[in-house]
Amino acid sequence: xxxxxxxxxxxxxxxxxxxxxxxxxxxxxxxxxxxxxxxxxxxxxxxxxxxxxxxxxxxxxxxxxxxxxxxxxxxxxxxxxxxxxxxxxxxxxxxxxxxxxxxxxxxxxxxxxxxxxxxxxxxxxxxxxxxxxxxxxxxxxxxxxxxxxxxxxxxxxxxxxxx
Amino acid sequence: xxxxxxxxxxxxxxxxxxxxxxxxxxxxxxxxxxxxxxxxxxxxxxxxxxxxxxxxxxxxxxxxxxxxxxxxxxxxxxxxxxxxxxxxxxxxxxxxxxxxxxxxxxxxxxxxxxxxxxxxxxxxxxxxxxxxxxxxxxxxxxxxxxxxxxxxxxxxxxxxxxxxxxxxxxxxxxxxxxxxxxxxxxxxxxxxxxxxxxxxxxxxxxxxxxxxxxxxxxxxxxxxxxxxxxxxxxxxxxxxxxxxxxxxxxxxxxxx
Numbered sequence: 001x002x003x004x005x006x007x008x009x010x011x012x013x014x015x016x017x018x019x020x021x022x023x024x025x026x027x028x029x030x031x032x033x034x035x036x037x038x039x040x041x042x043x044x045x046x047x048x049x050x051x052x053x054x055x056x057x058x059x060x061x062x063x064x065x066x067x068x069x070x071x072x073x074x075x076x077x078x079x080x081x082x083x084x085x086x087x088x089x090x091x092x093x094x095x096x097x098x099x100x101x102x103x104x105x106x107x108x109x110x111x112x113x114x115x116x117x118x119x120x121x122x123x124x125x126x127x128x129x130x131x132x133x134x135x136x137x138x139x140x141x142x143x144x145x146x147x148x149x150x151x152x153x154x155x156x157x158x159x160x161x162x163x
Numbered sequence: 164x165x166x167x168x169x170x171x172x173x174x175x176x177x178x179x180x181x182x183x184x185x186x187x188x189x190x191x192x193x194x195x196x197x198x199x200x201x202x203x204x205x206x207x208x209x210x211x212x213x214x215x216x217x218x219x220x221x222x223x224x225x226x227x228x229x230x231x232x233x234x235x236x237x238x239x240x241x242x243x244x245x246x247x248x249x250x251x252x253x254x255x256x257x258x259x260x261x262x263x264x265x266x267x268x269x270x271x272x273x274x275x276x277x278x279x280x281x282x283x284x285x286x287x288x289x290x291x292x293x294x295x296x297x298x299x300x301x302x303x304x305x306x307x308x309x310x311x312x313x314x315x316x317x318x319x320x321x322x323x324x325x326x327x328x329x330x331x332x333x334x335x336x337x338x339x340x341x342x343x344x345x346x347x348x349x350x351x352x353x354x355x356x357x358x359x360x361x362x363x364x365x366x367x368x369x370x371x372x373x374x375x376x377x378x379x380x381x382x383x384x385x386x387x388x389x390x391x392x393x394x395x396x397x398x399x400x401x402x403x404x405x406x407x408x409x410x411x412x413x414x415x416x417x418x419x
Contacts, residue, residue: 012302
C-alpha cells in the first residue's frame with residue numbers, strides 16, 4: 001500500500017459524485033420512470049380487465065333473465081293458444097254433433113212422413129185393389145158400402161200386420 | 164521467475180506515451196503534483212486515468228442501455244439494466260421504507276456498476292482496477308459513511324447519535340469502534356480482494372515464463388482470471404448491499 005492516503009481520495013469522491021449525478025440524470029431517472037409507468041400500465045390493464053369482466057357478467061345475467069322471460073312468455077302464448085284451440089275444437093265438435101243430430105232428426109221425420117204417406121197410399125191402393133178383386137170374386141152379393149166397410153177392416157188388419 | 168515490478172514494467176505498454184507506470188529510484192510511484200493556493204495536492208495519475216476510463220465506460224453503458232426505453236418489449240441491455248435496477252430496489256425495500264429508499268437508489272446503482280466495471284478493468288492486461296488503489300476504495304466507503312450519517316440525522320435528528328450509548332454508556336467505546344469500523348471494513352474488503360487479484364495475476368505471469376507458460380502455466384492464470392471475474396461481481400454486490408443495510412439501519416427508528 002503505497003502513498004495512502006493522498007489527494008486521489010478527494011478526487012475519487014468528486015469523480016464518484018459526478019458519476020452519480022450523470023447517471024441519475026441520463027440513465028436511472030428515465031429507467032425508474034419507465035418502470036413505474038410500466039407498473040401503472042399493468043395495474044391499469046388489470047383494473048380495466050376486471051371492470052370489463054364484471055360488466056360482461058352483468059350483461060350475461062341480464063341476457064339470461066331476458067331469455068328466461070322470453071321463454072316464459074312463449075310458453076304462456078303456447079298454452080293460451082292450445083287452450084283456445086281445444087275450446088274451439090270442442091265447440092266445433094259440439095256444433096257438428098248438434099248439426100248431425102238435427103239432420104238426423106230431420107231425416108227421421110221425413111222418413112216417418114214418407115212412410116206414413118206410403119202407408120196411406122198403400123192402404124188406399126190396397127183397398128181399391130181389394131175392392132176390385134173382391135167385387136170380381138164375390139160379385140154382387142154385398143152392396144158396395146157394406147163391402148167397403150168389410151174390406152176397410154180387413155185392410156186395416158192387413159196394414160197392422162204389414163207395418 | 165520475475166519479480167512483481169519486473170512484470171509490471173514489462174506489461175507497461177503505455178509507459179512511453181502516458182508515463183503512468185513510471186517509478187522513481189526507490190521503486191515508488193511517481194505522483195502528479197498540483198499546488199493549489201499553497202496546498203500541495205498529490206494525485207496518483209494511474210488511478211485517476213483508470214477511473215476516468217471506467218467512468219466513460221459506465222456512462223456509455225448506462226446511456227446505451229437506457230437510450231431507447233421500451234415499456235412493452237424491453238430488449239438487450241435494457242433488460243440487463245432492469246434486472247440490476249429491480250434487484251437493487253428489492254434490496255433497498257427490504258432494508259428500509261421504500262419511500263425513503265427511493266432517494267438512494269441512484270447512488271447504490273452507481274456503486275454497483277462503477278465498482279463492477281472498476282474491478283473488471285483490472286483483468287484486462289496493462290490496465291488496472293481503480294479499486295485496487297486504497298484511495299478509491301476509501302473514497303467509496305467514505306461516501307457510504309457520509310450517507311449513513313446524512314440519512315441518520317435526516318430521519319432521526321440528533322437522536323441518531325443516541326445509539327452510541329445503548330444499552331448504556333459503558334458501551335460507548337465499543338459502539339464508537341463499530342461506527343467507524345464500518346467504512347474501514349467496506350474499503351479494506353474491496354481493496355484487499357481486488358488488489359490481491361491483480362497481484363496474483365502478475366505473480367502467475369512472473370512465475371511461469373516462456374515454455375512453462377505455454378505448456379500448462381497458462382491454466383493457473385486462466386483459472387485465476389475466471390475466479391477474479393466472479394470476485395469482481397461478488398465484491399461489487401457486497402459493497403452495494405452492505406451500504407444499503409448500513410444506511411437502512413441508520414434510518415430505521417429503534418434497533419441495535
